[in-house]
Amino acid sequence: MTLVLADILDAQRRIRGLADATPLIPSPFMTKFGGQDFLMKMETMQPIGAFKLRGAVSAVMALPTDVGGVTCCSTGNHGRGVTYAANLRGMKAVICMSALVPQAKVEGIRALGADVRIVGTSQDEAMYESQRLVEAEGLVEISPFDDPRVISGQGTIGLEMLAARPDLDMLLVPLSGGGLAAGVATAAKAINPGIRVIGISMDRGAAMHESIRAGHPVEVPEYASLADSLGGGIGLDNRLSFPICRDLLDDTILVSEAEIRHAMQVMFFEDRMVAEGASVVGQAAMLAGKLPEPKGPVGTVVTGRNLDMPSFLKIMAGEDIEIGDLKVSGQPYKA
Numbered sequence: 001m002t003l004v005l006a007d008i009l010d011a012q013r014r015i016r017g018l019a020d021a022t023p024l025i026p027s028p029f030m031t032k033f034g035g036q037d038f039l040m041k042m043e044t045m046q047p048i049g050a051f052k053l054r055g056a057v058s059a060v061m062a063l064p065t066d067v068g069g070v071t072c073c074s075t076g077n078h079g080r081g082v083t084y085a086a087n088l089r090g091m092k093a094v095i096c097m098s099a100l101v102p103q104a105k106v107e108g109i110r111a112l113g114a115d116v117r118i119v120g121t122s123q124d125e126a127m128y129e130s131q132r133l134v135e136a137e138g139l140v141e142i143s144p145f146d147d148p149r150v151i152s153g154q155g156t157i158g159l160e161m162l163a164a165r166p167d168l169d170m171l172l173v174p175l176s177g178g179g180l181a182a183g184v185a186t187a188a189k190a191i192n193p194g195i196r197v198i199g200i201s202m203d204r205g206a207a208m209h210e211s212i213r214a215g216h217p218v219e220v221p222e223y224a225s226l227a228d229s230l231g232g233g234i235g236l237d238n239r240l241s242f243p244i245c246r247d248l249l250d251d252t253i254l255v256s257e258a259e260i261r262h263a264m265q266v267m268f269f270e271d272r273m274v275a276e277g278a279s280v281v282g283q284a285a286m287l288a289g290k291l292p293e294p295k296g297p298v299g300t301v302v303t304g305r306n307l308d309m310p311s312f313l314k315i316m317a318g319e320d321i322e323i324g325d326l327k328v329s330g331q332p333y334k335a
């Protein structure tokens, strides 16, 4: 099985008016820093505050009418997207999450009316529970990343970015299960085969990065991170997002917690915007000098804004923070 541009164009029709058309805006600070236009696709402006709505709406809109309910595992944003999409169709949503998911995300999903189940301490345990519910409760499972309609939904971001800026040379894509990167790379390379697409993850528990190096899906330990939305495995039986990322990504790059913290501060103090750690790993990689030399405009996807506000305020104030067993020492913002 693979995915082609036509699949992404189909998804574009399914999500139109519901989960599309976010702005692509320049960052003067990052443009000055990198010496090339730096453009940010503001998926933080989706109604659920994250791009995952695209894949969720793309998948849920394609379901037959006799489906009573949907289920998924989630690090927070996919569950919010699936619940929102299920509401559009009057279906019930059962969202399985691990105890690592920040409380703000859990509450956001409950507020939309989902039946939330907290199981275990890893995204993999949440995934097994969601798979069990398919049998036990007759629900349809929507994978956060390994589903053709989810990937093609996320791929519409690539279509919109290249429609707005056909001259983009490099795309920086936050990378976890790889649904976003697989979709964006499929769309972007179909339109411009010369474009470079780079996946970026945090340096602790980067499942896709390790899997591509190993040549097959591998399990990684899961850690607390400022980029909590990037946690979790890719599934040992991964069918789609792994082969697409392996074949289409030009590189995968890892960033540290301190680099993510700094990029969140840049986003706030320079671009005046609130974004999750997972959303600014592209900026983090560029600010840390970890990217290849851009030869033209650089684009990144600012994937979500659903963060824990008390931790965010501490990071901006330059205070130390603790998330689970993770300690990130504070540093007041300095350009």
Ligand SMILES: *Cc1c(COP(=O)(O)O)cnc(C)c1O
Binding pocket: 050, 052, 077, 078, 144, 145, 174, 175, 176, 177, 178, 179, 180, 181, 229, 230, 276, 278, 279, 303, 304, 305
């Ligand atoms: C899910 C998510 C990602 C990563 O997407 P994948 O398709 O799993 O690679 C990045 N940022 C945010 C905010 C997310 O919710």
